[in-house]
Amino acid sequence: MGLDMTRAFNFSAGPAAIPTEVLERAQKELLNWNGYGCSVMELGHRTPDFQTILDKTEDDLRKLLNIPKNYKVLFMHGSASHQFAMVPMNFLAPGETANYLEMDHWSKMCIKEASRFGDMHIQQGIRTNSDGLLELVPENEWSLDEKGKYLHFTSNETIVGVQFQDDPQSFSGKLVSDMCSDILSRPIDIEKYALIYAGAQKNIGPSGMTVVIVREDLFESFQTERVPSLFQYPHVSSKGSMPNTPPSFGIYFAGLVFEWLLEQGxxxxxxxxxxxxxxxxxxxxxxxxxxxxxxxxxxxxxxxxxxxxxxxxxxxxxxxxxxxxxxxxxxxxxxxxxxxxxxxxxxxxxxxxxxxxxxxxxxxxxx
Amino acid sequence: MGLDMTRAFNFSAGPAAIPTEVLERAQKELLNWNGYGCSVMELGHRTPDFQTILDKTEDDLRKLLNIPKNYKVLFMHGSASHQFAMVPMNFLAPGETANYLEMDHWSKMCIKEASRFGDMHIQQGIRTNSDGLLELVPENEWSLDEKGKYLHFTSNETIVGVQFQDDPQSFSGKLVSDMCSDILSRPIDIEKYALIYAGAQKNIGPSGMTVVIVREDLFESFQTERVPSLFQYPHVSSKGSMPNTPPSFGIYFAGLVFEWLLEQGxxxxxxxxxxxxxxxxxxxxxxxxxxxxxxxxxxxxxxxxxxxxxxxxxxxxxxxxxxxxxxxxxxxxxxxxxxxxxxxxxxxxxxxxxxxxxxxxxxxxxx
Incomplete structure (x- = not known):
């Protein structure tokens, strides 16, 4: 492409394209945010100004996804791979089991990590049909452990391009979903879920931040033994996503994306x-x-x-x-x-x- | 300040000021990096282009700090508070002890977190003198556990403005240092340390990333039991800081800061x-x-x-x-x-x- 100055159409799976209007606004504000004389990335996270950014970002996400009040929204450091460990570390006491749907690359990585912290009941979620095409295994063929503490599934497998068309119906327990690559792309019935997580770098903003949406009443049952504080959902929630310096520029960027989504309709x-x-x-x-x-x-x-x-x-x-x-x-x-x-x-x-x-x-x- | 468009002199403790020249370069490249038609934050981390950014960022940091070859440089997700857990989780087997110098706020937070993963031998590092001024406790008054696996200290206490003037000399074991607020501000004799870590948001770049410099021969002694993969230094190192999607924009930004530092001399x-x-x-x-x-x-x-x-x-x-x-x-x-x-x-x-x-x-x- 040489030094052509136009924007390309970027089909990257992640880190992925960000709306040009959002980048233009960030560009304009990069040296001087809101007349403050510095960038958002140079702004102390304990200032009222940054708190305003964080609050609006959360409010806009709640509006976009219609998140009920009994769910907490957390903006956490790291990527979805951190959640692969965090979910079982919070949910599972020693010896407890969880159900995992095994799809392709990402869910396999997730299961590998989760198996370090609990027992896995694995159900294949994907297979090759008689035409040689990938397909979801129909839910009526699943065998789950009904006593498992939750069912984890990856709503959209980024690598092979296979996506659940509906929320799973057959498990009576808690649903946990990795929605990295389809959050904010479709309406979600949040109340069907115990916890949803999504790394930012597909539909939210730059990499290095993960959004977690979690039902608050679960907090009292979460484990803390040998769980780093910053991996404890209740702790991060009690500190309003800021037990430590948050990924502040990522949060600001997510806020710009959420505003853009609201403007789009x-x-x-x-x-x-x-x-x-x-x-x-x-x-x-x-x-x-x-x-x-x-x-x-x-x-x-x-x-x-x-x-x-x-x-x-x-x-x-x-x-x-x-x-x-x-x-x-x-x-x-x-x-x-x-x-x-x-x-x-x-x-x-x-x-x-x-x-x-x-x-x-x-x-x-x-x- | 109203809507004045000039840059202020920003004395923030962190997230802190970034050189104006660095922000101007990032601003220029924000919609179209290197003629590529997209921003660095929209660039897949597995592309040769991003690998080039990562490699140069590491090389420049090695040049700046004169880092010996037997030390690994890791660009990790999160902030120093993640390291508060990560250090003891890697270094300490159950029942083992480490020495911690207690200074002010940050070292206290660090000790509180570390004590969840090992036994702490605590030495006060700071006190109020007869004039009511804060001062370092002289090293000849310290009492350390020589059998402790390491001595952890915060080289510069950001909040009260107290800083070690020299590397500690009296402990014969491994030195681990939180250098968040003085890394890259002064020469460091890396070889005196087992591990150094520093959150980015003071002298490196935007928050959400932490630099770790660790002596490679220690890897074989590090713990893995119930340590999340992304908290295991050897694992992150074996994947070249990319076991998962890294905080790519933060790494790019750090690279720009490192280039600026080299240009400054x-x-x-x-x-x-x-x-x-x-x-x-x-x-x-x-x-x-x-x-x-x-x-x-x-x-x-x-x-x-x-x-x-x-x-x-x-x-x-x-x-x-x-x-x-x-x-x-x-x-x-x-x-x-x-x-x-x-x-x-x-x-x-x-x-x-x-x-x-x-x-x-x-x-x-x-x-």
Missing amino acids: GIEEMYQRNLKKAHMLYDYVDQSNFYHSPVAKGSRSFMNVAIQMKDRKHEERFLHEARENHLIALKGHKTFGGLRASIYNAMSIEGVETLIRFMDQFEQRLK | GIEEMYQRNLKKAHMLYDYVDQSNFYHSPVAKGSRSFMNVAIQMKDRKHEERFLHEARENHLIALKGHKTFGGLRASIYNAMSIEGVETLIRFMDQFEQRLK
């Missing part, structure tokens, strides 16, 4: 746009003899669209030419290969149209 | 400037009948200068008028009161001169 509007983008792309791929989707209908992610070329030898050239056309980060994850278009909230309909046009022209050039 | 040059700034301020305060230092000579911090007015009723007016004069964040910590000027690397000599001039004029106005 909120989550229902984003959901409609996201469905539209995904349908455009899957419809194009499905009618093609050149590209195909490795995921069965009914299991497909509307955030991460995995795409394969029927002849994989063209992949490198595709990625190179896409980049020359300002379409970046379309390479699939190293463990899965192929192409992948991550079309989170910040990806415009225009971006998806541009991608489809490029895919079509690329196919024509090879004929 | 490196750590020896910054040390001379820092000493000069501190001497200017302490000399002014010492000759004043209006202000005084609550810290004895020989124990004073050259990063955080605590200042008290002999008549404390003027504090609010001082802070208000200082702010009107573009001198911000001079309020002391709530637990200690008074005024505090944090004069980290990013504070210029001009900034300190301006502060002294203001202090003098303020005193004159009250006469």
Whole structure:
């Protein structure tokens, strides 16, 4: 792309695209926030000014996701991988069991980490069907441990592009969900969940921060023995997400993204746009003899669209030419290969149209 | 300050001032890094481009601090408070003891957290002398447990402005130091230490990231039982600081600060400037009948200068008028009161001169 100054359409799975308007505002304020003479990242976190930023950020997230009052919202250091340990450390006393749905890469990483802190009852959540396509295992085929303290599932598997289409219904206990790659992309019925977490770097803001939404009445049952204070949800909550210096610039950035989402019309509007983008792309791929989707209908992610070329030898050239056309980060994850278009909230309909046009022209050039 | 667009002189203890040149560069690149069409915060951490940023950031830090090859440099999520747990979780097997020097607020917080993971042998490191001034307890009066696995100390107590003037000499075992508020301000003889950590938000970059420098041969002795993977130094090191999505924008920012430090002439040059700034301020305060230092000579911090007015009723007016004069964040910590000027690397000599001039004029106005 050389030194072209325009913004590319960025299909990165994460850290992912941030709305250009949000970056422009942050850019404008970077040396002098609100006439204060310094950047937000240079502002003490105990100042009333930063507290105002934090409060508004939380309020806007509550509005966007319609979070009930009996749920606490925490802005925590680190990424979802920290939560992989934190969830079992808080929920499980020694010898207790939890249910984990095993999907692909991320849920496997999560289970590996959680198994260090409790007993795992594992149910496969994904499989390859007779057509060689990935699909969700239907819920009526699941076998769960009803005595397990919770059921953990990854709502959207970023790498292979498989996504739950509905909340799980069959487990009578607590639901815990890693929603890293689809939070804020669709309405969520928060009350069905005990705890939801999401690393920031897909639909929220820069990496290094994780949002946790947790039902407050669970706090009294959480473990503390050999759990670092900053891993104890009740402790972090009691200090209003600031038991220590928080990732303040990340919180500010999340606040700008939340404002942008509200200006766009909120989550229902984003959901409609996201469905539209995904349908455009899957419809194009499905009618093609050149590209195909490795995921069965009914299991497909509307955030991460995995795409394969029927002849994989063209992949490198595709990625190179896409980049020359300002379409970046379309390479699939190293463990899965192929192409992948991550079309989170910040990806415009225009971006998806541009991608489809490029895919079509690329196919024509090879004929 | 209204909507004045100039940069204030920011004396915040942390998150603290960042060099204006660094912010200007980040601002310029915020929507389009290196002609790539996106921001660094939108760049996948597994791309060769981000790896280049990470490698150069580490290389520059190694140059600045002259870090020997047998030490690993880790860029970790979170703040120093995470290290308060991480250090004992890695170093101490059940029933083992470590020495902790108790200073003020931060070392007390550190000891409180560490005591959840091991036995603490505590030595007071700070006391009030017969003149009512804070001073370091001389090392020849310390009583340490020589069998303790390490001696932990906070090299500079940000809140009260007390700083070790030399590395401790009397403990024959491993030294571990929280250098949050004086890393990169002075030369360090790294080889005297087993582990050094520092949250970014004072002399490194935005909050949410912590730099750890650790001697590699210790890894084999570190504990793993019930230690979250992301708290295990050997694991984070084996993955090159990226076992998960790192705080990528924070790493990039740290890299810009490190480049700036090298351009300024490196750590020896910054040390001379820092000493000069501190001497200017302490000399002014010492000759004043209006202000005084609550810290004895020989124990004073050259990063955080605590200042008290002999008549404390003027504090609010001082802070208000200082702010009107573009001198911000001079309020002391709530637990200690008074005024505090944090004069980290990013504070210029001009900034300190301006502060002294203001202090003098303020005193004159009250006469």
